[in-house]
Amino acid sequence: MQQQLRRQCSGVPFANAKANAGISHPRRRLKRPVQVQSSSNSSSSSSGNTVLVDGLVVQPAYRSTPWEAEQLKAQQAKDKAQIMFVSESGICRGPLAAALFSHMLADSPLRGWVDVHVRASRDYCIGQQPHPAADAVAQAALGAPLAAAAAAADGAAEPAAAAAGAVQFDPAADIVASDLVLVMDKYTAADVLREVSSYDLINPGGYYSARVRVLGSFHPVLGKRNSLTDAQDIDDPLYGNTGGQKEQDAVLLAAKLIHESCAALLQQLEGLAAEQGLLDGTEPAAAAAPGSNGDAAAGEDASVPLSPGAKFRQALVGRIREEGVISWLVPPMLQGANTDLGGWV
Numbered sequence: 001m002q003q004q005l006r007r008q009c010s011g012v013p014f015a016n017a018k019a020n021a022g023i024s025h026p027r028r029r030l031k032r033p034v035q036v037q038s039s040s041n042s043s044s045s046s047s048g049n050t051v052l053v054d055g056l057v058v059q060p061a062y063r064s065t066p067w068e069a070e071q072l073k074a075q076q077a078k079d080k081a082q083i084m085f086v087s088e089s090g091i092c093r094g095p096l097a098a099a100l101f102s103h104m105l106a107d108s109p110l111r112g113w114v115d116v117h118v119r120a121s122r123d124y125c126i127g128q129q130p131h132p133a134a135d136a137v138a139q140a141a142l143g144a145p146l147a148a149a150a151a152a153a154d155g156a157a158e159p160a161a162a163a164a165g166a167v168q169f170d171p172a173a174d175i176v177a178s179d180l181v182l183v184m185d186k187y188t189a190a191d192v193l194r195e196v197s198s199y200d201l202i203n204p205g206g207y208y209s210a211r212v213r214v215l216g217s218f219h220p221v222l223g224k225r226n227s228l229t230d231a232q233d234i235d236d237p238l239y240g241n242t243g244g245q246k247e248q249d250a251v252l253l254a255a256k257l258i259h260e261s262c263a264a265l266l267q268q269l270e271g272l273a274a275e276q277g278l279l280d281g282t283e284p285a286a287a288a289a290p291g292s293n294g295d296a297a298a299g300e301d302a303s304v305p306l307s308p309g310a311k312f313r314q315a316l317v318g319r320i321r322e323e324g325v326i327s328w329l330v331p332p333m334l335q336g337a338n339t340d341l342g343g344w345v
Helices: 017-021 069-076 093-105 132-142 146-153 158-164 171-177 186-202 244-275 308-323
Strands: 034-037 050-053 081-087 114-120 180-183 212-214
Touching: 081 093, 081 171, 081 186, 081 308, 093 114, 093 132, 093 146, 093 244, 114 171, 132 146, 132 244, 171 186, 180 186, 186 212, 244 308
Parallel strands: 081 114, 081 180, 180 212
Antiparallel strands: 034 050
16 A cells, blocks of 8 residues: 655744744745655655655744844934953953943043943853952052952942853844944954854945954054064963962063053044033034944934934944954955054044
């Protein structure tokens, strides 16, 4: 007797991606059975191995995108520039940079115009508190524990944020939420750009990779060095060190470079604000930021007056897009021998 088999096939979407993407597609069902006959028995269907497929269901795979409508809506409503510092472990350089930069902002004309965040590019220290050596530097420089200073910089309630410890960088969410992402070295940059750079291929109007900068490129000395080497990196002071005076000296050196880089960065941001007339109340008429597809700054209602912080954020987004992706992000084999590295501002 001829054996008939009925089979239903369905694809399986990536876990949780369908919900994140916020999209759905109807199932497509074949309207009539399809008869598939074995090639080894093509002369006769009565000899078996005939499969009838009467309900083939094709279910597509889903991948979340970084410009999801709700995320963009929330980002457009922000009236402050969003700056994020990313280090590999999230327990030393990143928290130090966020705490030092926030301390400088407190005495800057940009006070109240910038939100500062900190993330880790790797997951092996997630939930851990700042390293004791970094905490000692913060105590000496800021008069407060680093965990509390970083928590305050991240805009969260100090006790809750300090207890949470290091938080890992979420490419899709954090690159949309941030206007400027400052990494410590090429290793951190590679971690951040692994996913972020692919978003630019899907949605070039998002300018996602252009938001990433190496913090050392703002340093008055490091920034003048060739970015095709590691000369602009602020090295991880904990790498290869297991305590003692050598580790403490390495943390102090990293903190010094971070402090000087943050001071130069703040000076350039203040220069941008002054150039736009935001510090003396003589700002020019607002111009549309370049690009609109996935644009975090575009799409804001021009009829609603913008706050000074929102105007500064708009100017920062526009400047970053004018500069584009900086040269050290391009693979060395694609770099010209006489690449003009230039300055950011």
